Amino acid sequence: MPEIKPAATILLEAAVKFLEEELAPTLPAGYFRFQTRVTINVLNTVRRELELRAAHAAAERERLSAMLGRAGEVEEMSAELAGRIRDGGISIDDPGLRTHVRQSLADTLAINNPKWVGR
Amino acid sequence: MAHAGISISLEEFSARLTAAVARHIGPPGTIFDLQRLTGGATKSTWSFDADVAGARNPFILQLASSHSPVPDPLAGITPHLTAEEDARVMIAAVRGGVPAPRVRAILGEPDGLDPGYITERIPGESLGARIARDDRFAKARSVMASQCGTILAAIHRLDPAELPFLTPQSAQQMLAAQYQIVDHYGFRLPALELGLRWAAENLPKNPRNTVIHGDFRNGNLIAGEEDGIRCILDWEIAGIGDAMYDLGWLCVKTWRFGGRNPVGGFGSREDLFAAYEAASGLSVDPAHVRFWEAFGCIRWAVICLQKGLRFTDATEPISIEQSAIGRRTEEPLWDFLNLIEDRA
Numbered sequence: 001m002p003e004i005k006p007a008a009t010i011l012l013e014a015a016v017k018f019l020e021e022e023l024a025p026t027l028p029a030g031y032f033r034f035q036t037r038v039t040i041n042v043l044n045t046v047r048r049e050l051e052l053r054a055a056h057a058a059a060e061r062e063r064l065s066a067m068l069g070r071a072g073e074v075e076e077m078s079a080e081l082a083g084r085i086r087d088g089g090i091s092i093d094d095p096g097l098r099t100h101v102r103q104s105l106a107d108t109l110a111i112n113n114p115k116w117v118g119r
Numbered sequence: 120m121a122h123a124g125i126s127i128s129l130e131e132f133s134a135r136l137t138a139a140v141a142r143h144i145g146p147p148g149t150i151f152d153l154q155r156l157t158g159g160a161t162k163s164t165w166s167f168d169a170d171v172a173g174a175r176n177p178f179i180l181q182l183a184s185s186h187s188p189v190p191d192p193l194a195g196i197t198p199h200l201t202a203e204e205d206a207r208v209m210i211a212a213v214r215g216g217v218p219a220p221r222v223r224a225i226l227g228e229p230d231g232l233d234p235g236y237i238t239e240r241i242p243g244e245s246l247g248a249r250i251a252r253d254d255r256f257a258k259a260r261s262v263m264a265s266q267c268g269t270i271l272a273a274i275h276r277l278d279p280a281e282l283p284f285l286t287p288q289s290a291q292q293m294l295a296a297q298y299q300i301v302d303h304y305g306f307r308l309p310a311l312e313l314g315l316r317w318a319a320e321n322l323p324k325n326p327r328n329t330v331i332h333g334d335f336r337n338g339n340l341i342a343g344e345e346d347g348i349r350c351i352l353d354w355e356i357a358g359i360g361d362a363m364y365d366l367g368w369l370c371v372k373t374w375r376f377g378g379r380n381p382v383g384g385f386g387s388r389e390d391l392f393a394a395y396e397a398a399s400g401l402s403v404d405p406a407h408v409r410f411w412e413a414f415g416c417i418r419w420a421v422i423c424l425q426k427g428l429r430f431t432d433a434t435e436p437i438s439i440e441q442s443a444i445g446r447r448t449e450e451p452l453w454d455f456l457n458l459i460e461d462r463a
Binding site: 038045083086092 | 307308309310311312313315316317320372377439440442443446447449450452453456460
């Protein structure tokens with residue numbers, strides 16, 4: 001089946017453009033303008049997620065595989081790592097762990113709020 | 120109009136509020152400019168003016184819902200004060216020389232409104248981003264960290280015996296509460312687990328337990344351009360705990376609202392600590408405060424998590440604002456990592 005067009009990311013851009021350029025300027029300062037801004041940010045987050053998540057997940061899967069010494073899926077490997085941190089199976093000062101966590105956080109922030117890193 | 124669980128018309132609400140003002144503060148109580156400032160499932164804040172003995176007075180009305188629409192499985196993990204207890208804390212704070220809103224009325228059954236209270240309304244700026252970054256607050260910013268130190272010393276001097284309903288929480292108990300919330304949702308995030316373990320391994324040894332505000336930060340205060348801090352708001356999670364909790368929470372990066380300075384975006388830790396020491400006669404251990412700043416990052420991350428996942432419990436209807444906050448969980452986790460690695 002051919003790809004659906006326009007791409008989901010384009011739809012999101014179009015929605016943001018309408019809200020930002022046409023709707024928001026008509027709104028006086030207050031509840032509705034604030035909520036519109038929040039909605040714009042959410043739509044941009046979803047667009048970035050569609051653009052970036054697959055690559056992040058692939059990289060995360062490789063890092064987790066290296067740390068756990070096995071193949072697996074991102075979700076369950078991450079959950080296992082979380083469990084090891086909780087029960088002390090891995091030191092919180094482990095450099096590999098710190099690198100992994102830092103990269104994972106940076107990746108998630110690139111989706112949710114790119115301005116936060118380097119702030 | 121539904122407000123905090125009770126469905127009455129705006130007209131009826133206004134009439135009851137007029138009667139409440141007349142009853143508690145003084146007649147006639149005629150209401151002007153009634154506006155809802157914030158509202159949620161469990162509480163709402165209103166601004167209004169009222170005629171008291173011929174003078175038009177500015178007031179704030181805080182209402183708490185007398186019943187929750189859906190039982191909250193995590194209720195009680197963070198002790199919330201009732202409206203009356205909240206008011207009593209503010210009354211004690213004002214008596215203790217702390218700038219808090221002056222309570223003018225505590226609502227009772229005859230008022231026919233939800234539990235709540237009326238306070239004076241203080242003019243000034245409450246938006247954190249403006250206080251932290253607008254040029255017109257530059258002068259205020261230069262004094263605000265010191266003011267925080269002095270005010271916190273006064274809060275920590277309040278007598279717990281006068282506020283027997285306040286819940287004591289040790290660092291251990293606060294940490295256990297975070298695990299409880301995370302486990303309720305079955306959420307497993309390595310970055311968060313790292314933070315929780317770090318806290319467990321670094322709990323402060325000799326806390327000084329006092330009355331604590333619990334949410335003392337930029338965003339919960341009113342400031343003026345010339346005079347700085349005029350009023351501390353949002354006392355409803357006040358409790359008894361490690362005094363340094365309040366100083367640490369104040370330094371959490373989120374509450375800098377994009378400002379460059381560590382204390383609320385407006386000032387330095389040195390100013391905060393020096394003023395606190397001068398006002399309290401005690402010395403501040405920066406490492407002790409750093410623990411609470413780090414813990415504050417973890418706690419805010421868990422709050423964001425909770426807001427993002429509450430829809431799964433159906434304790435709250437889905438909301439764009441709350442779900443957007445859910446996507447902020449990684450921000451304080453990033454700040455936490457930088458803080459403990461001295462990259463802050």
